Amino acid sequence: MDRTITSPVVGRPNHLRRSSKLKQSPIPNLHDKMDQPESTTPPDKSTRSSFSSVREVDSEIAQNFTSTKVSSYSQSAEEAIEDRPSPLEMATTQTQFVPPVTRPNSKLQGCWFPAVAAEGFQGWKQIGVKGRQASKSYGDLQALKIVWSTPATPEKKKDPERPPPGLSPIERLPAEILGQIIDHLVLDVPPNGVSARNVDLMSLLLTSRTLHSATLNALYKNITIPHSRIFRKFLSHVSQNQELGTIVRRIDFSHFNPTTLFSTASERATTRNLTPETLLQCLELTPFLREFLAQEYVEDELSADVLRKLLFGLERLQGLDFCGCSSTSFKNAFQTIISSDWPDNLGITRLSLHKCITLPASVFETLLPRLGSLTHLDLAGTRVTNEALQSIPHNARITHLNLAKCRLLTADVVIDFLANHPAVQELVFLSLGVDARSHQLFDEDDLTKLIPVLPHTLRSLSLKGGKMAPSHIDLLRPLTKHLEELALGRRLKISDIDRLFIPDESKDGNLEEQLEWVPQTLKYLDLSDYTATELDFISLFGRDTYIMKKLSSPLEVIEITDDLYTRLAKSPVVKLLGWTVTENGSRAWLVRLHEPKDGPRDSGLRSWKMGASFWGMRKIPIACAEVGGMYGSYMFKRKL
Template sequence: MESVTPPASSQQKPALSRFTTAPACDIPPQDHSRDSSPHSTHSSDSHSRSSSVRRPSFGSIKEDVTGIAQSFVDTQPPPSPQDGTASSATTIDMQQTPDFCCPCGGFLGWKQIRLGGRSLSKSYSDLHLLGRSHSRGWAWETPSLRPGLKANEEREKKQEPGRASLERLPAEVLDQIISNLALDIPPNGYTPRNMDLISCLLTSKTLHSATLSVLYRNITIPHSVIFSKALNHISHYPALGTLVRRLDFSHFTSVGLGRTKQMNVEIQNLTAKTLLQCLELLPNLKECLLQEHVEDDISAAIVRKLLTGLPNLRAVDFCGCSSHGFSANFLEALTEGPGLPPALPMLKRVSLHECSSLSAAAFEVLLPRLVNLTHLDVAHTQITEAALFSIPHTARITHLNLSRCTRLTGPKIVEFLTTHPAVSHSLVYLNLLADVSRYRLLDSEDVTALLPKLPSSLRSLNLGGAKITSEHVPALIPLTKHLEELGLGSADLSINDLNSFFVPPRPSGEGKTQQTWTPPALHYLDLTKVPQITLTAIFNTNTCLLISSKSHPLEVLEFSDKIITPLGERTKSGKSKIGWAVRELGRRGWFVREPAPDVQRRADDGSRWWKMGARWWGMRKIPVAVGDVGGLYGHYMFKK
């Protein structure tokens, strides 16, 4: 492969090296002023200065690693520009001193500092000579660590370039080490993105080449300006495009840039033409993550390029693309022009989550060609039973989301799940959630036929809206031994039925030995709209085991607003200290077990291989790429 090393001038510009979200050189000096007073007045140009600052994507969510389960960071849209007070407050907030320190653009390195009129500094230890600091050392250093004459003599023995221990590691090991410095989610505030990787680029030739592949492996586009920078840079250095494996628009938004929709149309940073041009420069792309904020820029040529023009593409996501223009272009790409090949063997993970206007014909043309399909998310679409049964028998689907698909019927779904070779023995995640106010997918007979035939590989099952009664409990109990997530929304189950998941049954008669009891694996239980769940029943620990110690490892209970609202008031008032807390996000609310300080248990942050990067419980959108949850994908996964 040809060299992918940009010229030295480009290496010194973070905005070109990895399209930094907030490069220091883009922030006007007056925005860093420590003398700005919160009570001072601002001229009209303050709005233009603040709007030029790169900001993170607003209105998105991501998981909070510091909190207990179901803890999220939910960013809010900025105040309206017409609101003078709010806008001024935003400008003032943006002018506060940032929480990082970055050298200015003219900084040439530590070795370019003059030592009190003497020669230039050659090393970190030479700075001790400033102000006679060699007699005292630095304030933060212990005497034993302060460099002395012997240490200085050792440093004078220069090592050959490229012979450091780190540089002699195999390329594969260096790649794994440097990958830990990459950030999937755009940072908040002023913090430039991937500055650690930029530093590695400038360290040595060996680290430079090893860092490039990490730097360009996953490109996340938070807004159109970053996309324009990325496209221009890769256009100038096409070899860099061969390094890109993921193009991620899950965080993309135009909110927060101080622009109207009309301005975005006029600027023409992201259009169907430029997006297609970008894809042409990424021949080795494996994952393309799109969403509703770019749906108007997805043309038939782009869909055709994704399906037939990228031979290594394994995953594609069109989450929330529901406009009629997108649906027409998608169908045109499938049915007109040169047409699709009989099989698309490389494409394994497909998400059409919430593509509600996509016609049934699109599914009937696309699905028969996915011979190696493993992940399929068609929640809230017009997919038909014929399209499902047309999935090739060679597919091995592990993740399937059929929630809120109103064209499907219970008996046919049961037949598909229990007889089709693509799903009957391989499922790990299955979502059959239905809105009972509109329709019911599974009746009692369907549930009776389905439960005994579900595979033991299943880890997450959502039967929300199904007609589940006490007669189904004996079939549910064996499932709880391997299920970690179970959705029973609107089920007609009593408290005793739920208790039976967590305690062994009583012996049925005299002289009969009790069978060996296997504890449940449940971490998450969805009980929204279950009639028997009331506030009184939950806190009656004598009759309800849901929040008792006997329900371990259960740690997340999802309830409807009718339960979550009074639960939140009760926990805030301090009336009950039972070790559980309320967490809410959007339309959803959870009752979460807090870790007990006196109990020594292995820390479990909820990470599982089948969640593909997500940590917490109850996701309602299937991820098609391994990565941190955030942006609009996080919204659909945990907020709706």
Template sequence: MASPTTATGTSPPSHSKPSLPRFTIPCGDHFHSRDSSPSSCDTPDGSRSSSRRRPSFGSIKEDADDGTFVLPFVCEATYEILRNLSWTLTTSPSPKEHCKPAHREMQPSPDFCCPCGGFLGWKQIRLGGKSLSRSYGDLRNIGNKQAKGWAWEDTETGRELMPPKAPAVVELSQPPPGTSALERLPPEVLDQIISNLAVDLPPNGYTPRNVDLISCLLTSHTLHAATLGVLYRNMTFPHSIIFSKALNHMSQYPALGTLVRRLDFSHFTSVGLGRTKQMNAEIQNLTSRTLLKCLDLLPNLKECLLQEHLEGDLSVEVIRKLFMGLPNLRAVDFCGCSTQAFSQVFTEALSAGPPLPMSLPSMKRLSLHECSTIPAPMFDQLLSRLINLTHLDLTHTQVNDSALAAIPETARISHLGLSRCTRLRSSALIEFLTTHPAVCESLVYLNLLNDPTRFRLLEEEDVSALLPKLPSTLRSMNLGGAKVTSEHVSLLIPLTKHLHELGLSSADLSVKDVNTFFAKDDNAAPSTLCYLDLAKVPQMTIGAIFNTSSCFLLSEQSYPLQVIEFSDKIITPLRERAKTQRVSVGWTVRDLGRRGWYVRDPASLPNEPLDDGYRYWKMGARWWGMRKIPMAVGDVGGIYGHYMFKK
């Protein structure tokens, strides 16, 4: 910028006080001189402007055409700096010369302008009789006091900061195919990540599932290989059409069959898509022949979950294939297969033809739940070969004492279901549970539920002999139907310190006896019971349950108790009570099938941690009081959910 000049082109006298530099503020074609009176409106050359055009007061001109230094809005600090500069200064004209009347008549001007129309500054604007405008210097002082400095100034030095630079945009180069961070993960880690996308249960009806896995198949070669293992690891078939498609695809690409680890028919139904059972049988999608062909393509199969809807398709060859033709098979489930046709096929598969091997080391989990027609000798022949057995569900079967005694001592049974086994003798059962190496130190789940109106397995003396010898590893025990009385309370209290589930249906216990399970004692460990089955307990009535002064069941003292199972005689009044009462007691009614529960509302105890019901020994189930032992870890549904929680 050119250096400022004076009006006369000469330096001021040496004896005179240096005048201020001329800072001009736009006012139409005039400029307001800072070193003169506020009403000066002359142009730099001392002449009047002939134009009345006036730009916006907010406009700022950096340079004038004649070289005059133009700075419209300056603060006091800037003014002091400029006054000390050794620039050539001009003498200020007199105010009278500045405010000479114009040649044409002047119109009335507002308070913030001089009579000639010049702008006097933002401070002169009056709103409602008050000067509300602020100059830059005033606003800066206010900012220093209230906000401790402007955002663009250093609060310590007051110097203006440079505006922040925009962050540099770094363009990441696309890695070559197959070398991205996700694809370079170890196969084990990648498998765990993709496994979270798998959906084991059919979402509903016949809608597609595992859509996310299909998308991963189309991403890259690495993800395609990793996703195939997850997609074919657990194969669930809700109906025969999906089974037929999977079988045809694996027949075309036999390598895919080596990836299958679980064959799950727990959700299978023979009726669907508007077809009857007879129509599906005529279509021949799922038959004993196609099922055997499928098993031949799965050399690495570990879990085969069958059920009553397939019992007509289980041939002798299929059963022998399961027990002798799959060396890696660890779990098999025949839940609900109770027809005479199945019994004949099962018996022929185990007794006729080539004999079974002396041991079946790979078989660890066996479920014959509700297989009530299998003859008793078949249990002796089969159980004696299971040297590594861990899960055994023989609910409602013809198993007898000799079959239990034939279980190898090398077995370590953690889950045992002997509910409604009418051919067992109580003395032999107690001897087996308390002395046999396969169960006496490893039991976690024990189900001895019976209907006392039809058959009572354990009498009063049997309960007294069994309870003191149960292992501390036990987490779930159902003694429903046994003759449990008040004399057994002292034997039950130690069990409540490690049991999470306790079934005492039809027990002869009073409210006072049940209260002892939750009594607070500084010298004793608190109760760990989360589920208590009190169905058909005679002294458990509506009046007794809601008498908080004498019953601890619904109080905070019973925590961590979450679920109480009652019979329909109590659940029905509780359901009606919930509809009519205005104040919630912190418990709600839930029922499913033939069973009903009174469930604690987690909101009633906000300070206690939320318990979602997960326990390792439930093998994927979340609800309490299961009556069927799972043979595979996973979500419970289909016919298995019916036998586990409804029946």
């Protein structure tokens, strides 16, 4: 059954609540205004979606999101309405029929004439005089259903150049290309959460056999479940036509909201749309499933049988995401299957247990040694141990690793793992961030040992919360020649950070270092460990500081802390210096304004982001898809 949500604020953890400082921004968010209804009446329950639903917005300003209590998918532009009257409406509203006195039920002997109050009547007035204009009275009479015959349908001459059925140019395209074309027409999530979707694609199902097959594949390949009624509808279809279940490759609950249709738990329990039993039935009917994306709103439906099916019963499953699942029932279900007979190797290549904070260490010690094909691993905020981390098979090839806020890990084991374990020698994304207010993983000596052993394949690195020293800048400089995202630890000064962007001045007049200087590649710099007193306005935009100048290009986004955002948002000087400020949830950024003369702005799309187009993601994506819903909240709205 769907999970109960008590209150948008009370029912969410503290890190989901928006800081009051960020709400005082004098700069309005245009997208938030667009998301707000014009009327003051509360939104209907059917239009509500996941609280804290976040979706990326493609605009000229980077780091721009829609983030409202109503999902960004719940409101869309209204379709244009044709306001010209149809012939029937014209005839019935602008004319009046007077029946004969002797036969009041007869329309044959009565009289039609323009209504007295009708102005601009366009019916019989259009009848031509002396042949100057063709009469349109027949069309008016036909609309009134009182004509005695129907016009003969003219025969269409067959075009000799028209290809025979099944041989048109679009039908001769390869199935892969035709599928890519139709994929652009697929709407995964309904515009208002409950209305029909993909209505336009229904006509393609009736066009030809080739288009019918390609359209079915596009409709059923990736299934997004925003609420339980769509899940029930999908389950009914694949139950009646089990061939459709063989098309399904992804089941996505990232946009799921249990309160979209039902406001109380009792209503949801009565309907029994999404339950552990129906979810297990769904998995049985989709044998070729490759990606299963869950989140905290479906955690109570992830029973032991469902987990057993996902881990052991789907041979082709590659991506598995349990983001935010931390309920007691979810923990008990995992502990139940630990005693099962596990195979020596699992085929899962991408696994996310992001913020599954209740899972015991025994789960990781049982699961990780069997992931020999692993490429993506997100264990942020979990109880993974040193032994479980070291037990990852050597034949794994991990490119994305998130160990943020893993308190049971120690610095020496993490350093040894990154330096010597064969599975992590080609890392692209690595997050080792912690909240320095409650935990510290790396001190100065640890970072001195860690930074030199990091692979040169890295594109994103987070050392947030680490205790840094000026000497670490020299160690970081080689990494900045290929890194695009960098989150720095604390205790550095502006002058230290500045050295990442410019060469050191030679005291003896030797210009060799300046001439051999290789520009950095950073697009995103996370300075959210530094308060407003450490990164004050004068030092940040000072004459001797290069971070905010064009010399720091291609640097585009700088993440800042809440108190600094509040101060900068009130200053008009920021925009004059070529920057602006934006925020989302508990995070805030300085964003460089794009100038048209510099060409099109970098959209931020990278293959290693797997569909995310903005900088500084906290969660590793498990499927190549547009980021939104609850995943958008975990990825771009939370500090860690």
